[in-house]
Amino acid sequence: MNPIELAQLVLLAALWGGSFLFIRVGVTDFGVAPLMALRVGIGALFLLLVLFSRRPAREALGTLRERAWPLFIVGILNSAAPFCLFAWAELTLSAGVTSVINATTPLWGAVVAYVWLKDRLSGLRVVGLAIGFAGVLALVWDQVVTHAGDGASSTSAALAAFAALVAAALYGVAASYTKRHLTGVDPLTVAAGTMTGATLVLAPFGSHGVNLAAISAAICTGPHAHEDRTKRYMAAVWCGIFYLIAGTFGATIAALFAAFPQALVVSIAALALFGSIMSGLTNAMQNPREREAALITFMVTASGLTLLSIGAAFWGLVAGVMTQFVLNARRA
Known part of the structure; x- marks a missing residue:
C-alpha cells in the first residue's frame, strides 16, 4: 500500500x-x-x-x-x-x-x-x-x-x-x-x-416531507404562472428571489407570527387554503360513483393521521382507494 x-x-x-x-x-x-x-x-x-x-x-x-x-x-x-x-x-x-x-x-x-x-x-x-x-x-x-x-x-x-x-x-x-x-x-x-x-x-x-416547496413548485409550473410554457420559468425565478428575501428576514418573520394569537394564525391559514379546498372538493364530488371514496379521502386527510412517519395525505389516499375498490366490488 x-x-x-x-x-x-x-x-x-x-x-x-x-x-x-x-x-x-x-x-x-x-x-x-x-x-x-x-x-x-x-x-x-x-x-x-x-x-x-x-x-x-x-x-x-x-x-x-x-x-x-x-x-x-x-x-x-x-x-x-x-x-x-x-x-x-x-x-x-x-x-x-x-x-x-x-x-x-x-x-x-x-x-x-x-x-x-x-x-x-x-x-x-x-x-x-x-x-x-x-x-x-x-x-x-x-x-x-x-x-x-x-x-x-x-x-x-x-x-x-x-x-x-x-x-x-x-x-x-x-x-x-x-x-x-x-x-x-x-x-x-x-x-x-x-x-x-x-x-x-x-x-x-x-x-x-423534506420537500417544503412542493406547492410553490406546482404553482410556478402551472398555467396560472403564464399561458406560454416557455415563459413560466420567470415565476420560478421570482419565487426564488422571494425565498431569499424570506430567508434573510426569516427570524423576524418567525418572531412576528409567533407573537400573533394561535387562533389568528390558524384563521389566516384556513382563509389561504379555502379556495383550494373548495375547488378540490367540487371536482371530487362531481362523479356520484366516486363521491363516497372522495369524502373518506378528505376526512382521513383532514384528521391529521400519522402512521409509520407517513402523513395523513398518504393514508387518506389509501383509504379512498380501498373504499372505491369495495364499492365497485359490491356494485359488480
Missing part, C-alpha cells in the same frame, strides 16, 4: 466515522426514515450522475436493468436497513458508541462468509474474531449497561446497541450477497444501483 492509498483509506475512515456524528445531530429533528431517505437520495443522485458521465447511457441502463433485483436487495441490506437501524440506535446511544459497534462489520463479514459461502476460517482467524468481538464489547459495555446516557434506561440502551449490532451484521450479509450475485459488475454501477434501490425503499417513509 503506497502513501496515497493509505491517505485515501484514512480519509474514508474519517468520513465514515464522522457520519455517525451528523446522524446523531440530525435524527432528532428529521426523524429516522426521512433523514436516511435524504442521505441515500443525495448519494443516489450523485452516483448516477457520475455513472452516466463515465459510462455510455445505454450500457449503464442495460446493466442496471439486468441486475435490478440483486441491486435492490443489496440496497436494502447495505444501505436502507443498516442506516435506519444505526439512526434509531443513535436516538439513545452516542455517536462514539455506535461507530465502535460499526467496527464489527468486517468481523460479521468473515462469519457470514464462513456460514454462507463456506470460506475457511483458520484457528488464528477464529482467535482474531473472538478478540475483536471482545474488544468491542469491552469498549461499549460501560455506556450500554452502566451509563445508558441521556436519561435512557439500560434496557433501551441495550436494545439500541442490539439494533446497531444487527446493522453491522447486515453489512456482512450484503458483502456475501454481492460476492455471490454481483460478481463481474463494476463497483460504480453497484454503488449507484444499490443506492438507488435504497432510495426507492425509503422514499415512501416520510422523505416526501
Whole structure:
C-alpha cells in the first residue's frame, strides 16, 4: 500500500466515522426514515450522475436493468436497513458508541462468509474474531449497561446497541450477497444501483416531507404562472428571489407570527387554503360513483393521521382507494 492509498483509506475512515456524528445531530429533528431517505437520495443522485458521465447511457441502463433485483436487495441490506437501524440506535446511544459497534462489520463479514459461502476460517482467524468481538464489547459495555446516557434506561440502551449490532451484521450479509450475485459488475454501477434501490425503499417513509416547496413548485409550473410554457420559468425565478428575501428576514418573520394569537394564525391559514379546498372538493364530488371514496379521502386527510412517519395525505389516499375498490366490488 503506497502513501496515497493509505491517505485515501484514512480519509474514508474519517468520513465514515464522522457520519455517525451528523446522524446523531440530525435524527432528532428529521426523524429516522426521512433523514436516511435524504442521505441515500443525495448519494443516489450523485452516483448516477457520475455513472452516466463515465459510462455510455445505454450500457449503464442495460446493466442496471439486468441486475435490478440483486441491486435492490443489496440496497436494502447495505444501505436502507443498516442506516435506519444505526439512526434509531443513535436516538439513545452516542455517536462514539455506535461507530465502535460499526467496527464489527468486517468481523460479521468473515462469519457470514464462513456460514454462507463456506470460506475457511483458520484457528488464528477464529482467535482474531473472538478478540475483536471482545474488544468491542469491552469498549461499549460501560455506556450500554452502566451509563445508558441521556436519561435512557439500560434496557433501551441495550436494545439500541442490539439494533446497531444487527446493522453491522447486515453489512456482512450484503458483502456475501454481492460476492455471490454481483460478481463481474463494476463497483460504480453497484454503488449507484444499490443506492438507488435504497432510495426507492425509503422514499415512501416520510422523505416526501423534506420537500417544503412542493406547492410553490406546482404553482410556478402551472398555467396560472403564464399561458406560454416557455415563459413560466420567470415565476420560478421570482419565487426564488422571494425565498431569499424570506430567508434573510426569516427570524423576524418567525418572531412576528409567533407573537400573533394561535387562533389568528390558524384563521389566516384556513382563509389561504379555502379556495383550494373548495375547488378540490367540487371536482371530487362531481362523479356520484366516486363521491363516497372522495369524502373518506378528505376526512382521513383532514384528521391529521400519522402512521409509520407517513402523513395523513398518504393514508387518506389509501383509504379512498380501498373504499372505491369495495364499492365497485359490491356494485359488480
